[in-house]
Amino acid sequence: MMARAESDAILDIGKLLKATRKVKRLTQEQVADMAGISRPRYREIEAGSSAARTTTLINIARALGLELMLIPQAMVPAVDALLRPHDDLDDLPAFVAHPDGERGD
Amino acid sequence: MMARAESDAILDIGKLLKATRKVKRLTQEQVADMAGISRPRYREIEAGSSAARTTTLINIARALGLELMLIPQAMVPAVDALLRPHDDLDDLPAFVAHPDGERGD
DNA sequence: ATAATATGATCTTTTTATATATCATTCACG
DNA sequence: CGTGAATGATATATAAAAAGATCATATTAT
Numbered sequence: 001m002m003a004r005a006e007s008d009a010i011l012d013i014g015k016l017l018k019a020t021r022k023v024k025r026l027t028q029e030q031v032a033d034m035a036g037i038s039r040p041r042y043r044e045i046e047a048g049s050s051a052a053r054t055t056t057l058i059n060i061a062r063a064l065g066l067e068l069m070l071i072p073q074a075m076v077p078a079v080d081a082l083l084r085p086h087d088d089l090d091d092l093p094a095f096v097a098h099p100d101g102e103r104g105d
Numbered sequence: 106m107m108a109r110a111e112s113d114a115i116l117d118i119g120k121l122l123k124a125t126r127k128v129k130r131l132t133q134e135q136v137a138d139m140a141g142i143s144r145p146r147y148r149e150i151e152a153g154s155s156a157a158r159t160t161t162l163i164n165i166a167r168a169l170g171l172e173l174m175l176i177p178q179a180m181v182p183a184v185d186a187l188l189r190p191h192d193d194l195d196d197l198p199a200f201v202a203h204p205d206g207e208r209g210d
Numbered sequence: 211a212t213a214a215t216a217t218g219a220t221c222t223t224t225t226t227a228t229a230t231a232t233c234a235t236t237c238a239c240g
Numbered sequence: 241c242g243t244g245a246a247t248g249a250t251a252t253a254t255a256a257a258a259a260g261a262t263c264a265t266a267t268t269a270t
Contacts, residue, residue, distance in 0.1 A: 006160035006163060006164060009159070009160065009163050009173075010159060010160060013159065013175070016175055027215085027216060027217085028216075028217065029216080029217095037257095037258070037259085038258065038259050038260070039217090040218090040219080040220090040258085040259080040260085040261095041257075041258050041259075043217070043218070043219085044219095044257090044258090047218085050256075050257070050258095051158045051159045051160040051161075051256090051257080052158070052159050052257075052258090053156045053157070053158055053159070053226085053227080053257070053258090054114070054115060054118065054156045054157050054158070054159060054162050055111040055114065055115060055156040056156075056257085056258085057159050058111060058114050059111065061175050062178075065177060065178050065179075066175040066176060066177060066178065067175070067176050067177075067178050067181050068114075068173065068174075068175055068176075069173075069174050069175075069176050069181070069184065070118070070121055070166050070171040070172070070173055070174075071171060071172050071173075071174050071184075071188070072170060072171060072172075072188070073167075073170050073171065073172050074170075075187065075188060076172050076174070078187055079174065079176075079184055079187060079188075082180065082183055082184060082187055083176065083177070083180060083184075132245085132246060132247085133246075133247065134246080134247095142227095142228070142229085143228065143229050143230070144246095144247090145228085145229080145230085145231095145248095145249080145250090146227075146228050146229075148247075148248070148249085149227090149228090149249095150227095152248085155226075155227070155228095156226090156227080157227075157228090158227065158228090158256085158257080161227080161228085
């Protein structure tokens with residue numbers, strides 16, 4: 001099958017958004033407001049139950065101090081390595097959304 | 106002002122998709138097919154005339170050998186630097202879509 | 211426990227992303 | 241030059257994103 005790779009992706013993105021929001025101590029309503037969407041809508045996106053528009057995701061990401069980027073797949077490990085030791089810099093989760101390289105947790 | 110930051114974003118993404126598609130010598134129809142969307146729809150996304158869903162963008166990106174990532178804004182310059190000297194590795198455009206840090210072209 | 215705040219969840223309506231079909235134009239190429 | 245492929249572009253129909261309201265269930269205080 002492998003027909004729900006995209007479901008994995010939006011679930012993964014949702015987890016990242018939630019984790020980042022928690023670290024920044026923001027409420028769903030605050031983030032939704034900053035991103036210009038409703039709270040129920042933001043909740044769904046965070047829960048990964050439906051896919052936001054690209055513009056919506058960008059707005060949410062920026063509200064959380066994240067930037068959406070499209071990385072050549074060959075460079076993903078390098079970017080990953082660059083991001084991982086980042087934990088102590090701010091207090092952001094050095095986390096990315098490339099739901100491809102899922103290791104079983 | 107600054108009310109069309111998202112329009113800039115999808116325009117920028119569209120340019121990246123088109124440039125990457127050209128480098129890979131794929132037709133719009135091929136990419137649309139790989140991404141599971143229609144050719145007219147892919148054309149619009151590439152033209153930046155409307156925002157795709159997140160899942161759609163992910164599918165298109167992967168069809169083009171790109172991966173969508175959410176990067177902490179503080180790390181964007183470093184990731185950028187990592188991506189730029191990448192030109193000679195494959196023949197992919199070492200290019201990203203963070204339409205925020207637009208320098209005059 | 212109680213009150214307040216944050217989150218989970220569902221419903222109705224509006225907006226828009228996407229499919230399918232179609233036609234015009236441009237681009238490669240024999 | 242003309243034939244076909246690739247692209248630009250538009251119209252109608254459908255599916256899904258997003259708003260707004262509302263209620264339930266946590267969660268966190270006091």
